[in-house]
Amino acid sequence: MGVEIAARGQTVCAKLVGDIDHHSAREMRCVIDVAVRENDAKELILDFSGVTFMDSSGIGLVMGRYKVMCEREGRLTIARLPGYIRKVMKVAGINRLARIVEDYELPKEQEQEVMKVETTN
Amino acid sequence: MKRPINEMKVVFPSLSENERFARITVSGFLSFIDPKVDELADIKTAVSEAVTNCIVHGYPDKVGQIELCVKVFEDNTVRIKISDKGCGIEDIDRAMQPLFTTKPEEDRAGLGFAVMESFMDKIKVKSKLGKGTAVTLEKAVAVRTRV
Numbered sequence: 001m002g003v004e005i006a007a008r009g010q011t012v013c014a015k016l017v018g019d020i021d022h023h024s025a026r027e028m029r030c031v032i033d034v035a036v037r038e039n040d041a042k043e044l045i046l047d048f049s050g051v052t053f054m055d056s057s058g059i060g061l062v063m064g065r066y067k068v069m070c071e072r073e074g075r076l077t078i079a080r081l082p083g084y085i086r087k088v089m090k091v092a093g094i095n096r097l098a099r100i101v102e103d104y105e106l107p108k109e110q111e112q113e114v115m116k117v118e119t120t121n
Numbered sequence: 122m123k124r125p126i127n128e129m130k131v132v133f134p135s136l137s138e139n140e141r142f143a144r145i146t147v148s149g150f151l152s153f154i155d156p157k158v159d160e161l162a163d164i165k166t167a168v169s170e171a172v173t174n175c176i177v178h179g180y181p182d183k184v185g186q187i188e189l190c191v192k193v194f195e196d197n198t199v200r201i202k203i204s205d206k207g208c209g210i211e212d213i214d215r216a217m218q219p220l221f222t223t224k225p226e227e228d229r230a231g232l233g234f235a236v237m238e239s240f241m242d243k244i245k246v247k248s249k250l251g252k253g254t255a256v257t258l259e260k261a262v263a264v265r266t267r268v
């Protein structure tokens with residue numbers, strides 16, 4: 001459980017893994033914000049394909065990252081949403097804040113930097 | 122309403138790691154009525170919201186006790202009561218308004234009650250300042266043939 005970060009230039013992709021609740025969201029958002037800062041990100045992609053559960057803490061996480069990317073004049077993309085998470089997102093009207101895509105592809109680079117951070121939950 | 126056909130009660134401290142414990146416990150208990158995957162996801166999400174409220178708002182500065190009761194009735198109605206003995210809610214109507222939160226700095230979306238309302242059939246909130254809050258959630262789960 002946790003976040004897998006993949007960075008390509010100024011694009012940061014954060015793959016969220018496991019349950020997103022108030023307990024796990026705290027650590028997830030710290031990891032994401034550090035990656036965004038360190039890579040001077042202009043685009044942040046949140047990949048939900050590995051998420052097994054999400055409550056409104058996940059919406060808070062998306063809204064918070066939207067603010068972070070706005071301050072950096074960057075863009076937020078949400079990708080690979082499982083069906084039941086789409087339902088939670090709908091309550092919040094997240095589609096007005098972020099671009100929601102079915103799938104995405106990161107620009108290819110010779111060196112692939114993947115950082116894995118495990119969180120406890 | 123008639124007497125429940127099955128019920129359980131569990132009491133646990135308001136630690137955030139128990140949010141997961143609470144929803145998994147409810148999910149495990151309800152397995153005997155074999156809810157559909159999406160019904161169970163709705164219930165787990167609502168339970169997670171209510172328990173998070175107890176932890177974040179009921180006991181903001183201390184660890185207190187949270188009580189979780191689940192009752193299942195003959196017609197497969199599930200009633201879940203989540204209560205704390207924390208600080209209570211000053212204005213319930215305002216607290217239940219979508220996007221209203223007293224803790225925006227912690228990335229709280231203010232959608233806990235909105236999620237509970239839209240994922241469950243009924244919600245009842247009782248609160249007394251300084252005494253605590255009790256949230257009762259109800260959902261009719263589709264009856265499936267039991268073997």
